[in-house]
Amino acid sequence: MADAVTITVKRNGPLRVEGGIRLIDADGAEWDLTGKPAVSLCRCGASEKRPFCDGSHNKIGWQCNASSGNLTGGENQATNVMQPVSGNLTGK
Numbered sequence: 001m002a003d004a005v006t007i008t009v010k011r012n013g014p015l016r017v018e019g020g021i022r023l024i025d026a027d028g029a030e031w032d033l034t035g036k037p038a039v040s041l042c043r044c045g046a047s048e049k050r051p052f053c054d055g056s057h058n059k060i061g062w063q064c065n066a067s068s069g070n071l072t073g074g075e076n077q078a079t080n081v082m083q084p085v086s087g088n089l090t091g092k
């Protein structure tokens with residue numbers, strides 16, 4: 001059985017993905033993640049190395065107020081408010 005995958009939502013930062021993962025692009029090509037037990041994936045959209053995080057969220061002051069909750073509906077639904085607070089999302 002493959003390693004379990006753990007995805008950690010970093011506060012005001014990337015998604016940290018650990019475990020036996022395959023990362024496939026929109027054209028079906030696979031990234032070579034040999035020797036990488038974990039990767040950080042961009043959430044802010046400003047990274048010059050997308051889909052990977054390059055720390056641009058710090059430069060632009062990006063913040064995300066995301067919390068876990070009941071994803072099946074009802075009163076305890078997850079709150080996910082993502083918005084840049086300053087900076088240029090194009091990275092230019």
